[in-house]
Amino acid sequence: MRAYDFSPLYRSAIGFDRLAGMLDSASRLDAQAPSYPPFNVERVDENDTRVTMAVAGFTEDELEIEVKDQTLTISGKKSEESDDRTYLHRGIAARNFERRFQLADHVQVTGAKLENGLLHVDTRREIPEALKPRTISIQAANSDGQKTIEGSQAA
Structure with a gap:
């Protein structure tokens, strides 16, 4: 039977302890899982x-x-x-x-x-x-609401 060490996951990720516990218990229960x-x-x-x-x-x-x-x-x-x-x-x-x-x-x-x-x-x-993913619009930095391209104003 294999035993996996999930301690590196605990050091570098937050909130994944439940996932690691599920993987560990699934590997232990797989051998004794019912087939009916x-x-x-x-x-x-x-x-x-x-x-x-x-x-x-x-x-x-x-x-x-x-x-x-x-x-x-x-x-x-x-x-x-x-x-x-x-x-x-x-x-x-x-x-x-x-x-x-x-x-x-x-x-x-x-x-x-x-x-x-x-x-x-x-x-x-x-x-x-x-x-769900969403798109964030980018607003112009100058005060008149027009975008600036290479030092000149774009229409």
């Missing part, structure tokens, strides 16, 4: 992302999607079945699960739908106007 249910994360366009999770056998009532503290949690809890079925082979997993995804800043969950045994959760990155 399988999922895809796809980029739909520049600001939209979709998580698709295979949840065959689960109904909408048995699935729960929650966003709290920039963490998306998708969980499935199978209702207790009281049937008298005798399985010769049971290959369709019907166990409870919980998957967590860390959301970046300004990422919001915009919707979810269940179709054909796949749960699609859509997210969108929406950067506030105050954080």
Whole structure:
């Protein structure tokens, strides 16, 4: 197992300690991450992302999607079945699960739908106007409002 030293990052950057902690915990948790249910994360366009999770056998009532503290949690809890079925082979997993995804800043969950045994959760990155790049106009330095080019006034 690899251990990374993030102390040089702490010396030269301010406010990135959370990022370094996330990278460190992700590297430790990767080896013990659950593999059920399988999922895809796809980029739909520049600001939209979709998580698709295979949840065959689960109904909408048995699935729960929650966003709290920039963490998306998708969980499935199978209702207790009281049937008298005798399985010769049971290959369709019907166990409870919980998957967590860390959301970046300004990422919001915009919707979810269940179709054909796949749960699609859509997210969108929406950067506030105050954080978007803006152009600053340059004003002339002389008092009459005309710009000066090489010692002569421009019309």
